[in-house]
Each structure stands twice: as structure tokens, then as C-alpha cells.
Amino acid sequence: MRLEDLTVIKAAPTPGDTKWFQHDRFGMFIHWGLYALPARHEWVKNHERIPTEVYDKYFRHFDPDLYDPELWAKAADEAGMKYFVITTKHHEGFCLWDSAYTDYKSTNTPYGKDILTPMVDAFRARGLRTGFYHSLLDWHHPDYTVDACHPMRDNADYIAQDAGRDITKYVDYLHNQTEELLKKYDPVDIIWFDFSVGPNAKFAGKGKETWRSEELLEKIRKIAPNIIIDDRLQIDQDVKTPEQYMPDGWVKVNGVPVVWEGCHTFSGSWGYYRDEETWKSVDQLLKMLIDSVSMGGNLLLNVGPTGRGEFDERAYDRLRGMGQWMKRHSRSIYGCTQAPLEFECPRDCRYTYNPDKQRLYLHMYNWNFGKIKLTGEVCEHVEYIQLLSDASEMRYSYYPEQQVIDIPLPVKKPLGADIPVLEIFLK
Numbered sequence: 412m413r414l415e416d417l418t419v420i421k422a423a424p425t426p427g428d429t430k431w432f433q434h435d436r437f438g439m440f441i442h443w444g445l446y447a448l449p450a451r452h453e454w455v456k457n458h459e460r461i462p463t464e465v466y467d468k469y470f471r472h473f474d475p476d477l478y479d480p481e482l483w484a485k486a487a488d489e490a491g492m493k494y495f496v497i498t499t500k501h502h503e504g505f506c507l508w509d510s511a512y513t514d515y516k517s518t519n520t521p522y523g524k525d526i527l528t529p530m531v532d533a534f535r536a537r538g539l540r541t542g543f544y545h546s547l548l549d550w551h552h553p554d555y556t557v558d559a560c561h562p563m564r565d566n567a568d569y570i571a572q573d574a575g576r577d578i579t580k581y582v583d584y585l586h587n588q589t590e591e592l593l594k595k596y597d598p599v600d601i602i603w604f605d606f607s608v609g610p611n612a613k614f615a616g617k618g619k620e621t622w623r624s625e626e627l628l629e630k631i632r633k634i635a636p637n638i639i640i641d642d643r644l645q646i647d648q649d650v651k652t653p654e655q656y657m658p659d660g661w662v663k664v665n666g667v668p669v670v671w672e673g674c675h676t677f678s679g680s681w682g683y684y685r686d687e688e689t690w691k692s693v694d695q696l697l698k699m700l701i702d703s704v705s706m707g708g709n710l711l712l713n714v715g716p717t718g719r720g721e722f723d724e725r726a727y728d729r730l731r732g733m734g735q736w737m738k739r740h741s742r743s744i745y746g747c748t749q750a751p752l753e754f755e756c757p758r759d760c761r762y763t764y765n766p767d768k769q770r771l772y773l774h775m776y777n778w779n780f781g782k783i784k785l786t787g788e789v790c791e792h793v794e795y796i797q798l799l800s801d802a803s804e805m806r807y808s809y810y811p812e813q814q815v816i817d818i819p820l821p822v823k824k825p826l827g828a829d830i831p832v833l834e835i836f837l838k
């Protein structure tokens with residue numbers, strides 16, 4: 412087969428501009444809010460059924476004196492991340508910017524300043540695209556009614572007061588703040604709403620009807636026609652968002668491959684969780700990135716900064732480790748996607764493919780000392796092979812009758828790459 416006749420999957424077209432997104436592949440999620448102070452999960456208000464009047468102690472003590480978004484942007488940039496998505500407001504309702512629609516914002520805390528503007532400026536200064544995560548749930552707003560995820564869902568007195576709450580006023584607030592954010596920080600590249608609440612035996616759910624999602628999408632597209640919007644308004648837009656698991660293939664909707672981005676934590680919590688220790692290794696995190704791209708997707712990897720405004724050392728350690736690999740191997744990530752379906756991938760390896768440059772990348776999760784064998788359709792297209800980390804030639808023997816290529820490998824894995832990659836030039 413001719414190279415151009417091979418089967419290379421492409422995602423269905425999207426309303427927003429996802430071309431840059433599918434090229435850049437790798438972003439930083441940041442979950443930061445008052446929940447950094449209890450430091451035991453961003454759902455602490457829910458988990459511990461904390462009433463707002465008690466939770467307000469975190470508002471009164473929010474003073475991230477060591478906050479320096481330029482350090483955050485540097486860490487993201489050097490890790491190889493190309494966009495960031497910050498929680499402008501999480502479920503607790505606390506806003507990181509000087510919103511005209513609420514007093515529950517960083518400018519009214521002891522910190523006394525707008526958090527969001529310097530962050531956007533710092534990340535843009537390093538060339539990263541801007542994404543806003545905005546919670547649909549709001550456990551602080553006076554008109555937000557109780558549902559299956561509400562911290563007060565077991566409190567009969569609080570539930571009884573729902574009669575006096577008007578959820579449509581909250582949804583007006585949601586729409587107003589969305590428009591405020593998009594206008595104030597234009598051009599925003601991604602808006603990441605989260606999430607629609609299912610019904611249970613006790614409470615109604617909150618979905619696209621509650622949020623007036625169609626109306627909200629129209630307002631958003633009027634301000635930012637090319638913005639990327641996620642799927643959690645219950646109306647699919649530009650990107651599907653599998654969370655905390657690796658799909659087993661290119662994500663599809665009704666059998667059609669779509670733009671997708673997996674979002675994951677380093678540890679067991681999105682918000683800073685001091686005593687939680689299930690931190691993924693650099694090797695695991697790199698394989699999550701490679702696996703995502705090998706299936707045509709993106710990886711959005713989350714950091715939860717501390718109440719002092721810093722990334723913790725465990726996060727810096729993982730970001731530095733990923734950056735060391737990305738420094739020499741980002742060519743196998745940026746601009747890459749799933750390899751042609753006709754290419755059989757060797758055992759314990761992953762292919763990624765840059766269709767524009769006609770280069771195939773073989774990521775070796777295990778070092779098959781002695782040799783590694785390519786088989787089938789790919790063999791007739793190989794023109795040259797090098798080790799990506801140092802551009803050293805990898806000589807090989809091609810047996811056209813058997814459709815096999817043998818690539819001798821030294822016993823010891825070459826230095827410079829925990830996950831070695833062969834760059835295969837195709838013809």
C-alpha cells in the first residue's frame with residue numbers, strides 16, 4: 412500500500428478550534444481554592460457535611476503569601492505542557508477573580524488580591540493557551556438548591572429552606588459569570604464546565620435543562636466562536652473528557668472517533684491533600700501521556716497548589732521528571748496521533764505517528780535487549796531509524812519476503828531516556 416492510502420484515524424469536526432489542541436496534546440489542570448486550607452480533598456465540604464458558616468473559616472484565613480504564578484507557568488512550560496485549565500470556581504463557590512457578581516472571591520479574603528489575572532498573564536507570557544474550569548455546582552450560592560452531591564443533603568432544616576431558593580437565579584449567576592470571564596480574559600481558549608448532577612430517590616438532578624445549556628452555549632459562542640467547550644453541560648461540543656482512567660482505544664461517540672482529553676491527578680485528589688500518598692511515578696505519568704497520544708487523545712494532568720500558593724515538592728518532582736523526558740522526546744507527542752491501523756505494534760511498545768512529517772515513533776516500555784522486530788505493512792515504508800534521544804542511527808535488516816525488520820539492540824538501555832523511543836522515517 413502507498414503511505415497515503417493507509418488508514419489514519421481523524422476526529423470528527425468540532426464547533427470550536429481543536430486543531431491546536433490536537434497538536435499540543437498535553438496540558439496542566441490546576442485545582443485551587445479554599446479547600447487547599449483543610450488540605451484533605453476539594454470535596455471536603457461535602458465529605459464532612461460542613462455548613463457554610465463553619466466553612467467560612469477558610470475564607471477568613473485564605474492568604475497565599477507565597478503565590479507566584481510565574482513559578483507555576485515555568486513548571487508547566489518546562490514539563491512540556493502547552494495549555495492550562497484553572498478552576499475559576501470549584502463546587503465550593505469561591506471565585507479566584509474579582510467578579511462583579513459575588514463577594515465570595517479572593518479580593519475579599521486576607522490575601523486581598525485577584526488571583527486569576529496574574530496567573531493568566533504568567534502562563535500566556537510563556538506561550539501556553541488559557542483554559543477555565545468553571546463549576547456548575549455551587550455549594551455556597553444562596554439560591555443553589557440541594558441535590559445528591561450537596562454538603563447539606565442530610566440536613567432536614569437546610570433542605571426545607573429550598574422552598575425559598577430559586578435555582579433560576581443561580582443559573583442567571585452562572586451565565587453572567589461565564590460571560591464575565593470570557594469578556595474579561597478574552598481570548599479564552601477552553602471552557603471546561605463541571606458537572607451535571609444525576610437524580611436519586613431523594614433529589615432531582617441538575618442537567619442541561621437546569622443549566623439552560625443551549626442558551627449558555629449560544630452566549631459563549633457569540634463571545635468566543637472558536638473556544639473549546641467540554642461535554643459536561645450535557646450537550647456534546649468539542650471534547651469528550653474521560654476522567655481518572657485510560658480508555659482502551661480512541662474515544663468514540665455513536666461509533667465515530669472524536670476529540671478527547673483524559674484528565675488525571677498525580678495523586679488521589681484534585682485539590683491539595685497533604686496526607687494522601689497515592690502519587691503516580693514519573694514512569695506511570697509518561698506512559699499515560701504516550702498511551703493517550705497513541706490513541707489520538709490529550710492528557711490534562713492536575714496540580715493542587717497549597718494554601719501558601721505553592722506547588723508541593725511531590726508535584727515539582729513529577730513535573731521535572733516529565734520535562735526531562737519531553738526535552739528530547741516531545742517530537743513523539745506534539746503533532747502526533749494514532750499510527751495507521753495497518754501497523755502492528757511490537758509487544759510492550761506504543762506507536763505514535765506524525766502524519767505531516769511521515770514519522771513513526773516506537774516507544775519501548777521494556778528494553779528488548781538483543782533486538783526488536785517490526786513486522787507486516789510498516790516494514791516496506793521504513794527509510795531510516797534513529798534513537799530519538801540522541802539521533803544515533805539504529806541499523807536494521809529488512810527481509811521483504813517475510814515482511815520483517817530486525818533492529819539489533821545493545822544489552823544496556825542507552826542513557827538519556829527512561830522510555831526509549833525510535834524515530835522511524837517513512838517513505
Ligand code: FHN
Nearest residue numbers: 442453454605606654674681
Ligand atoms: O467533582 C469534580 C472533581 O472535584 C474534579 O473537579 C473533577 C475534575 O474533572 N471533576 C469532578 C468529578 O468528576
